[in-house]
Amino acid sequence: MLTTATPILLRKNEAANAGSLQGQAQHRNSEQRAQLSSSQQIADALALVSDCLVPQRLMVRAGDVICQAGQRFDCLYLMNSGFVKIISLSCDGREQVVGLKFRGDWLGFDGIANQRYSCDAIAIDTGEVWAIRYDALLEASLRRPVLLNLLHQAMSREIANDRDSLMSVCTxxxxxxxxxxxxxxxxxxxxxxxxxxxxxxxxxxxxxxxxxxxxxxxxxxxxxxxxxxxxxxxxxxxxxxxxxxxxxxxxxxxxxxxxxxxxxxx
Amino acid sequence: MLTTATPILLRKNEAANAGSLQGQAQHRNSEQRAQLSSSQQIADALALVSDCLVPQRLMVRAGDVICQAGQRFDCLYLMNSGFVKIISLSCDGREQVVGLKFRGDWLGFDGIANQRYSCDAIAIDTGEVWAIRYDALLEASLRRPVLLNLLHQAMSREIANDRDSLMSVCTxxxxxxxxxxxxxxxxxxxxxxxxxxxxxxxxxxxxxxxxxxxxxxxxxxxxxxxxxxxxxxxxxxxxxxxxxxxxxxxxxxxxxxxxxxxxxxx
DNA sequence: CGACCTTTTGATAGTAGTCAAATGAAGTGG
DNA sequence: CCACTTCATTTGACTACTATCAAAAGGTCG
The missing domain is CATH 1.10.10.10 (Winged helix-like DNA-binding domain superfamily/Winged helix DNA-binding domain)
Known part of the structure; x- marks a missing residue:
């Protein structure tokens, strides 16, 4: 499936029509089917994590703090239901909602780099969030590569999402x-x-x-x-x-x- | 080092002084030493990747396209030197610089989720970028957990960085x-x-x-x-x-x- | 040198912010 | 149950910041 082509660098002004459209168009065919499948993918991902890791299930109500900036990083959180806002606090006190999370989304990736969360995650509705120890997740991922894939895709999606937010605000x-x-x-x-x-x-x-x-x-x-x-x-x-x-x-x-x-x- | 505390949920209005300050203060002690160490960390990371993976080294000049939105995702890129801008293109044609990358930063994380890059990465100065096949990286990571850590930290930093950008633009x-x-x-x-x-x-x-x-x-x-x-x-x-x-x-x-x-x- | 791009600066317009008041919704306690 | 407090929302009037339009100056490269 993967082509083994070596990466080819496009020199300035050579980039003309190198497939930049293919990626954008794939979503629009059968909207219904796409929704069903993405809903199913989320369910599958949750089931996989549930099977491999026995996460601790947390019930949350609106206003509950799931994790807090500055707190030591131990766990990632996977949302089974509910809605969560992510709040970033600058050192000079500005407060900013930087993200919204739904079923299937992960919370806490920002904590990996510094071993401390850099944002608050606060529930804005009742729901269920699964706490998963990062070390346990890593260990399980080594045995089950599909888990690792899941994790990387979630992080990748979050990066792409954040960029969309920035684009929206800027343009x-x-x-x-x-x-x-x-x-x-x-x-x-x-x-x-x-x-x-x-x-x-x-x-x-x-x-x-x-x-x-x-x-x-x-x-x-x-x-x-x-x-x-x-x-x-x-x-x-x-x-x-x-x-x-x-x-x-x-x-x-x-x-x-x-x-x-x-x-x-x- | 890791405490084994189970995650404790903070109910609404209980979040008062639960360590949110500890994380923020850690940076300011000896600025010189911090810079040296972070510079050293970057060098170590590059060396590690170089040793484990034999990346393909690409010389780039200002204007060169390193990877392009829509293009099939095969490789992550690790910057050894130079400067790169990340450009996101919305489906209706808005164009937006969504990031800047420096030595030690990775490019292409956004491609993992959909198997296609969602942004262009364009050099804005001469430099050297290493192309690393994602499948090879995953395989190596299973043998060398420290590599996996490196990868996750890089993704985590990128997420935190993007949030800072959003905060800056918004506030x-x-x-x-x-x-x-x-x-x-x-x-x-x-x-x-x-x-x-x-x-x-x-x-x-x-x-x-x-x-x-x-x-x-x-x-x-x-x-x-x-x-x-x-x-x-x-x-x-x-x-x-x-x-x-x-x-x-x-x-x-x-x-x-x-x-x-x-x-x-x- | 001349064509072209980038940058600066001014004048003006327009969008969004600030201040303020009124209405609406929700919860508390008599 | 209703009065009362509190918070969220709407809307208006005015202000201010930033965008737009335009012209000139500064740089770059053939």
Whole structure:
């Protein structure tokens, strides 16, 4: 399967059409099937870890601190259910939501390098998180290479994800950034086989704004504008539940930055 | 060394003083010694990889493409020297510098998850990069756990680094963001035992601005203001070389956001 | 030298931040 | 059960930071 081609360096201006499109297009064929399979992959990964490692199962409620910056690194955590926010604290006191985690995601990779966690991981909903001793995981990985693969893929995904966040913050105006946040949340649910037409935000406007690099007022206004444009609707219950009639409309809005698909009223 | 404490979950509002300070303070003791040791660690890591794996050594010049988004993932790359920028391309064409890499850093982690790289890595100066087949690395890691550790630490550092970038972009105003960029560059050089009083920017204002989420004009103005405040100086040669009289002054500026230490002229 | 790119700086516009007030939601205790 | 406190959210008015547009100066390389 792996070609044995030696790495070939592309000199400046030779990079023209070397396959950069193949990788991007693979997702869009059968959305349903892709979701099912990624949901299944997550389930398989959890089952594998559960079998090989007997992780300690922790029930968490909103607000619980799963691991804390500065704390000694012993365990990685694998989410079986629930939602978690990752918070980074700079030495001069700035606080920043730097990530959101869902079922199948791992927590605590940042602790490997310095033997201390560098972020807080805080549950924003009830759920179950599995604690896995890193040394035990390493040991098991030597016997079961598939485990090691799992671990590396999770770390790789996290790196790619963080870059997407940075791109979003750096390139999109406020409204599109909020739209992209909702899209990301909906996609994350979809990958895990959950409903995406209605999503319950587990974060305050202030937390969302912090994550997206804007103020809570700007988040509120952006949501109001998205609602006025028909891209989202607020559930009758409260403004914390958001309906997304069609995620693709959000996507085109993020890309275009323009008014919704057909220039609606106003 | 490792305590065998089972993970203890902190319930909401119980997290008060659970060691979150210990981790932050460890860096500041003897700066010289820390730099030497981290420089030595990098050298050791390179030597270890070189011994275990016989990597293919690639000479690169500014502009060379080391790996490209969409390309099949075979190799990780370890930088022996030079400087590299990482560029992410969104499906709708936005282009974003999402990282900078120095000696001892690895490239290509983002490719593990999907078997394709998701970013371009482009040299911005001459240097030497080692290509290491991922399958060979995995195999060697099973025999030499210290190699596996090296790999995991590198990935962990990258994750922590990306979060710092996000925090900087989200929480700092433009001038401080540029200052933080210079500080980061200087720190990166210092960790590798290189001179930090004068640094040669290998990126245009446009690239820096893209990386920091601002326009090239804003970068230029920020640099001018930093120079006027005495926090940096331009080398007589050209405005591409920047002198940093004292990095700590930059640090306090980033934290305070205020005018330089003593309220100077103007 | 001349074409081209990068950088600087100014003038102006626009987006997002700040301040403030009002409404809404949720929980506490009388 | 309702009054009362508290926190989250919305919206408006105004400010300020950064983007945009434009022109000129500085560098680089054939």
């Amino acid at each position: 999109l105006p406020a409204d599109a950034r909020v739209a992209d946040f909702l899209r990301y949340w909906a996609d994350s649910l979809a990958k895990r086989g959950l409903r995406t037409d209605q999503i319950k935000l587990r974060m305050t406007r202030a937390e969302i704004g912090n994550y997206l690099g804007m103020t809570l007022e700007t988040v509120s206004r952006a949501l109001s504008r998205l609602a006025k444009a028909g891209l989202i609707e607020f559930a009758e219950g409260g403004r914390r539940d958001i309906l997304i009639p069609e995620v693709d409309a959000l996507r085109t809005f993020i890309q275009g930055g323009m008014t919704p698909a057909p220039a609606l009223l106003q | 700092l105003p433009a001038d401080a963001r540029v200052a933080d960029f210079l500080r980061y560059w200087a720190d990166s050089l210092a960790k590798r035992g290189l001179r930090t009083d004068q640094i040669k920017l290998r990126m245009t204002r446009a690239e820096i601005g893209n990386y920091l989420g601002m326009t090239l004009e804003t970068v230029s103005r920020a640099l001018s203001r930093l120079a006027k405040a005495g926090l940096i100086e331009f080398a007589e040669g050209g405005r591409r070389d920047i002198l940093i009289p004292e990095v700590d002054a930059l640090r306090t500026f980033i934290q305070g956001g205020m005018t330089p230490a003593p309220a100077l002229l103007q």
